[in-house]
Amino acid sequence: MTLNAGISHQSLLAAPRGFGFGQYAACLRGIMLREGLRFLNQRERFISSLVRPLLWLFVFAAGFRQVLGVSIIPPYKTYVLYEVYITPGLCCMILLFSGMQSSLSMVYDREMGNMRTLLVSPFPRWFLLVAKLLAGVSVSVVQVYVFLAVAWFWSVKPPPIGYIAVLPALFLAGMMLCSLGMLLSSMIRQLENFAGVMNFVIFPMYFASSALYPLWRIQEASPLLFRICQANPFTYAVELIRFALYGRLDWISLVVVGSFTVLFLGGAILAYDPANGLLSRKRDTGGNG
Amino acid sequence: MPNRTTFAAITLVAGMTCAASGADAFMAYVSNEKDNSVTVVDTVTGAVVKTLPVGQRPRGITISHDGKFIYLCASDDDTIEVIDTETHEIVGQLPSGPDPELFVLSPDGKTLYVANEDDNLVTVIDIESRDVLAEIPVGVEPEGMGISPDGKTMVNTSETTNMAHFIDTDSHEITDNVLVDSRPRFAEFKPDGSEVWVSAEIGGTVSVIDNDSREVKHKITFEIAGLRSEAIQPVGVRITADGKKAYVALGPANRVAVVDTATYKVEKYVLVGQRVWQLAFTPDQKTIISTNGVSNDITFIDVATDEPVQSVTVGSMPWGVVVSPK
Numbered sequence: 238m239t240l241n242a243g244i245s246h247q248s249l250l251a252a253p254r255g256f257g258f259g260q261y262a263a264c265l266r267g268i269m270l271r272e273g274l275r276f277l278n279q280r281e282r283f284i285s286s287l288v289r290p291l292l293w294l295f296v297f298a299a300g301f302r303q304v305l306g307v308s309i310i311p312p313y314k315t316y317v318l319y320e321v322y323i324t325p326g327l328c329c330m331i332l333l334f335s336g337m338q339s340s341l342s343m344v345y346d347r348e349m350g351n352m353r354t355l356l357v358s359p360f361p362r363w364f365l366l367v368a369k370l371l372a373g374v375s376v377s378v379v380q381v382y383v384f385l386a387v388a389w390f391w392s393v394k395p396p397p398i399g400y401i402a403v404l405p406a407l408f409l410a411g412m413m414l415c416s417l418g419m420l421l422s423s424m425i426r427q428l429e430n431f432a433g434v435m436n437f438v439i440f441p442m443y444f445a446s447s448a449l450y451p452l453w454r455i456q457e458a459s460p461l462l463f464r465i466c467q468a469n470p471f472t473y474a475v476e477l478i479r480f481a482l483y484g485r486l487d488w489i490s491l492v493v494v495g496s497f498t499v500l501f502l503g504g505a506i507l508a509y510d511p512a513n514g515l516l517s518r519k520r521d522t523g524g525n526g
Numbered sequence: 527m528p529n530r531t532t533f534a535a536i537t538l539v540a541g542m543t544c545a546a547s548g549a550d551a552f553m554a555y556v557s558n559e560k561d562n563s564v565t566v567v568d569t570v571t572g573a574v575v576k577t578l579p580v581g582q583r584p585r586g587i588t589i590s591h592d593g594k595f596i597y598l599c600a601s602d603d604d605t606i607e608v609i610d611t612e613t614h615e616i617v618g619q620l621p622s623g624p625d626p627e628l629f630v631l632s633p634d635g636k637t638l639y640v641a642n643e644d645d646n647l648v649t650v651i652d653i654e655s656r657d658v659l660a661e662i663p664v665g666v667e668p669e670g671m672g673i674s675p676d677g678k679t680m681v682n683t684s685e686t687t688n689m690a691h692f693i694d695t696d697s698h699e700i701t702d703n704v705l706v707d708s709r710p711r712f713a714e715f716k717p718d719g720s721e722v723w724v725s726a727e728i729g730g731t732v733s734v735i736d737n738d739s740r741e742v743k744h745k746i747t748f749e750i751a752g753l754r755s756e757a758i759q760p761v762g763v764r765i766t767a768d769g770k771k772a773y774v775a776l777g778p779a780n781r782v783a784v785v786d787t788a789t790y791k792v793e794k795y796v797l798v799g800q801r802v803w804q805l806a807f808t809p810d811q812k813t814i815i816s817t818n819g820v821s822n823d824i825t826f827i828d829v830a831t832d833e834p835v836q837s838v839t840v841g842s843m844p845w846g847v848v849v850s851p852k
Contacts, residue, residue, distance in 0.1 A: 299752075314572075315825055315837040316780070316797045394833070 256360065264360050265368045272372035275342075286334060286380050287387070290327035294388060298323055310451050312483040324393045325479035326448025328381045328403075329471065332411045335377030337439055339369075340418030344425050356509075363506045370419060370502070374411035381407055399482040406481035410474035413494050416501035423508035446472040447479075470497040552808045553611070554815055554849045555596055556824055557584035558841030564598065564609070565840035569808050569815070569849060572826065572838045578614050581607050586628040587846040590653075591635040596848065599626040599640070606640065606651075611850055621658055623649040628712075628846075630671035630680065632695070639680050639695075641668040648682050650698060660698040664691045672713030672722055674737065681722050683710035690724045690733075692740060702740040706733040712804075714763040714772075716787065723772060725760035732760050732774055734790065744790050746774075753779055762804035766811060766829065773814050773827075775802040782816050782825075784832050794832050798825035806847040817844035 298320040346352040355365055421434055445465050456463040466472050477490035551570040566576040581600025588597050596609040606620040625644040640649040650660040665684025672681040680693045692702040707729020714723045722735045732746040748758045759777030772785040781795040799818025807814050816825045825837045
């Protein structure tokens with residue numbers, strides 16, 4: 238894999254196949270355009286991706302309003318309402334679902350045979366996958382900003398600088414979750430198995446994190462659960478976004494999220510490499526591939 | 527990693543913007559009822575500058591108009607302590623009478639009117655000579671003290687009698703008694719002197735008394751979704767210098783209500799710490815500070831946006847607060 242990546246990297250620099258930066262950019266643009274068009278053509282998807290966190294914000298948070306507001310935890314400088322507390326978690330939820338959705342679309346692409354069109358492209362595979370990843374993350378980041386705009390009217394008002402500072406955090410967290418989705422999609426044989434991803438990945442990741450309740454509360458309830466939450470990379474994605482929304486940088490979260498992104502992305506590139514990855518083994522079973 | 531650089535740049539810019547927009551720094555003095563101290567807090571950085579040991583059970587706190595001296599009710603020592611704001615030393619005492627709880631300084635800064643909770647008296651003290659000028663008998667458990675901007679009328683509220691007593695400051699006689707709701711805690715004149723706002727802790731209301739007719743012209747009630755009405759206990763009241771907005775501390779509701787003084791409608795409830803008690807503006811009126819007794823902290827609220835900005839831990843059971851120019 239290292240060798241392959243090395244060669245691909247060199248190929249990017251020297252462009253032995255005759256690809257310059259312009260061609261790479263065109264390819265990236267094409268993939269991003271496709272993802273954007275797909276998103277725009279699926280209004281239901283956009284609405285449903287927004288309804289989910291908004292339901293949590295309007296209904297769930299209203300019910301739990303009195304639970305919090307007891308202790309001040311960084312990055313907050315004063316007491317916050319529960320709505321304010323769960324907003325970063327809900328941003329992350331959008332990224333998580335979106336990441337999984339794009340993994341679902343990869344399974345679909347493979348079943349329908351579209352994947353081949355993409356993978357027979359002369360561009361290096363890692364580049365195609367990263368481009369696909371960037372396209373998916375960009376779409377979900379737009380969704381997060383729409384959600385934050387709605388939340389603003391619900392009295393969730395981080396400082397203005399936070400809206401800018403959160404952008405790189407959203408991209409990094411989105412990259413981590415999307416590459417996790419990509420890694421998973423390489424292991425899912427059929428579309429129907431996606432329900433399993435919901436049960437075994439999305440829900441445990443979301444609930445066993447600091448998205449809905451501060452970790453000190455979980456520690457009071459169960460030290461074991463606290464350890465699980467601490468080991469969950471999703472917790473760090475939530476905290477990275479939470480701090481960034483208040484114009485601050487949480488170094489631990491940055492390192493953890495960055496490392497997991499590299500890990501998941503590396504795994505996904507490896508898994509989609511037909512030469513020695515998992516995909517080759519999937520060929521016999523995966524749809525009409 | 528480009529993310530890090532971007533982040534660092536953004537943080538730097540944010541930091542510089544904050545520093546550049548920094549308002550004038552003032553010192554907030556917070557009386558801590560339980561651990562017999564006064565905490566000095568920088569209102570810009572929110573840093574605790576110093577903690578001063580004072581007399582027993584410090585509650586009411588105010589400052590001389592020139593900002594040189596803090597006057598502090600040391601309730602269980604039956605005295606008023608005078609603290610130099612430069613040296614932070616106790617430089618004298620005023621004869622307050624037993625159990626002073628709250629007081630008000632006359633607009634000319636020469637006279638202090640003190641509520642003596644146990645003796646049902648209001649003691650009038652001349653600050654310069656440190657003499658008691660008068661002792662005015664009022665209702666049971668006097669507490670709230672307010673004075674009209676022209677200094678001619680003083681209002682005292684008595685917790686058990688449930689009355690606001692209007693006292694003429696020349697004759698030291700009660701001229702009017704106005705019945706308000708249960709356990710009135712605080713009286714605050716509107717800056718134009720037209721109204722007196724009296725909070726009732728158990729009644730859960732603020733009575734707006736017309737200063738001409740001496741009648742309750744409006745009763746402000748509070749409602750917070752998800753909170754029992756018993757938890758809403760109005761205590762401290764402050765009105766902005768332009769007379770447009772009033773802030774009411776709601777005790778165990780952990781909120782400060784922002785009231786439009788023209789319509790008497792509550793515009794907003796600001797979340798602060800637990801059992802919010804008293805309030806004080808910074809001299810530039812940009813910030814209002816609340817003391818939160820149970821959570822042992824104070825909360826800074828931005829007056830322009832009515833958003834809570836920061837909470838700072840002080841001593842045990844913060845009660846009163848006053849802000850002086852640095």
